[in-house]
Amino acid sequence: MIRNHKSQSSLTRRDALCRIGNGFGMMAFAGMIGDSLARAGTDFTPRAKRVIFLYMNGGLSQVDSFDRKLALEKYHGQPLPGGSVATERKTGTLMKSPFTWKRYGQCGMEISELFPHLGECADDICWVRSVYTDIPNHEPAMLMMNTGFSQAGRPSLGAWLTYGLGTENSNLPGYMVLCPDVPTTVGPPLWSNAFLPAIHQGTYISDKVAERQTEELIDKKFDPKKLVSYIYNDKFSLEEQRRELDLLEKLDQVRQQREEIRDPQLEAAIKSMETAYRMQTEAPEVFDIRKESEGTLKLYGPGSTARGCLMAVRLIEKGVRMVQVYYAKGDPWDAHADINAHRKNAKDSDQPFAAVVKDLKSRGLFKDTLVICGSEFGRTPVVEIGAGANGVQNGRDHNPFGFTMWLAGGCVKGGTIYGATDDFGFKAIDKPVHVHDLHATILYLMGIDHTKLTYRYSGRDFRLTDVAGNVLHEIIA
């Protein structure tokens, strides 16, 4: 935007503010120079202002968590009627879930023993049981879930959101990604700005401080400054940097005073120094979860997932537009060999995920914060052949045909179940929801028409939803 694009006059910030009618490009510019212009350019009344995306990388099994199938119990050990559905690997007969189930809340949602804490929030959550995606492979499916395209190189959901809506806190990045380590082998393309201006890139924070297995609520080694090493170099003190900046500002101003006409580029450059400096002080402050009460810390429980979730809520509270929390490094939910591996993952994430919902409510942020949770795909209701070891053959293969994701807050109807898979939980058959539909709905809740949020690049307009996407109006209150 610093270039004048098609406009015939150069813009100062004031001009930019007067020309919001020019659309999202201008909004992005305003965000870039640090002005909060939230929602000035929305297409609908926004229901939500912020997004937390809790990501269970690897592929949560829907039939072992939120989509109980009695037929699986009945026909356990028998072949799938009508012949097997081809997935990536060789699969065998139907396999029932090893977990017990319980009904929760007014809505009577059935949830497996893996997620008792989420069960307590059942009436606040909308369960979409008919999500499907295109490719049964982690990398393309994760890219699809995060960028709306199966190959690397498109802007991610968070980048589109900050591009469309700007940020509410100019001292922090508008889009942040938390994970103790690199989620899957994909990494940065998942939070890339791609061709959008660089400011919309997700800022990745590795919150790896110590081993996850600790039972303490906060590790003794915890130091928020270490987390944000991205913006912090311990070789330099803040006082020194303050003096550097003062000198720099003076020198820049000496040069600029000679000019009659103020140059918006140079103004923006000077302003960005101040923001950078403040970011160094504000970011460690937000990440310092030691400031939370004992009660709040207990609500989330121990471990890195819990820490990430609590940080996400703190960031959202400070006006960050979108925070994504990856469960852990690699693809931990990828239970090819033994579905019981879900037990440990669920133990680490059930309580913190539920705590996000509860904590947002107690902070008064639940209504305008949208929480999304899920994986890039689900798992097969049939057993996988060949992955297990030592006689254990109890795992499930990737399943892109139907899986469950849940949404909460942001005026999403709590206590509802949307769509359904077939009798065995393989394919979405009732009201199928493609990832594009989910993206369209998220943008809609944020007040954006997904067909209008475009960016012209390389000779054509790009959209998060490409040429697809239908808003799920039924799940919106």
Place this chain on the structure above:
Amino acid sequence: MRVIVNRVWRSHMGTGIVDTPSNFGVTGERPTNPELLEYLAERFVDEGMSLKKLHREIMLSAVYQLNDDDSKENYDKDPANRFYWRANRHRLDAEQIRDSILAVAGSLDRKMGGPSEPLTPDFKRRTVYGKVSRYRLDDYLQLFDFPSPNISAEKRFTTTVPLQRLFFMNSDFVQQQAEVLAQEVAAEPDNEARIRKAYRLVFAREATPEEVKLGSEYLRAEPMKEYEEQKAKPPKKDEPDADEPGDSEFTPGGMMSGIGPRVKGEEKKPMLPPTAWGRYIKVLLSSNEFLFVN
């Protein structure tokens, strides 16, 4: 022909005669100087379609050699400078920033040809020899608006974001090169002469009295020991930090070291310790005058 000459023109002048370089159709922009576009296209053909000759013709023109001086009168008529009454001010590209810093510090290796290598503070060759991964674009390049290597880019954008400033403030690369430069000016007899020399090296001009004053005041106020004392000591070894997160596969190392966590296996090279003088030079390298072509 019009398309290619317009692109070459744009790369030199900041804006194209048609500033939608990939769209000369009805939805694209009309040329601001159609006669000029025709002239350049014709000349290009007459000269045997030599791009080198086209570059030379543009760069030898009076309009290319204009500076960016203001003119209230012209500004009122053509604020966006689409008729080229002055030079367009623009920030250096990612490659130019890195190369310029290395060049003024005297560290740049100008050798031509050879394989690409990852960009790190130790890599002293021109940035064009840096590795570009389509899958995982270098953090430094991305920060300074290198276009996505997956699709063709008709033009680059210039964003101004706080993280770029943090790169200048915190990266080992900038501090190191500033220290190298500081050593170079250290031979001058006093601070004033050193400041003047630094200005000649960094900006290729004399420092104004006001700038010398600001610099002297900064250096005097710095509580750090004088540069000479520091120089006498051997470089301090970085103490190993047990808590440092380090074994992730992609965390920013390379050009971003000092900013991101260190990459496992990345060697800790002895670094020149930060000094007041180095920080002063770093300020000069972060200034708008250095980063923008006037």
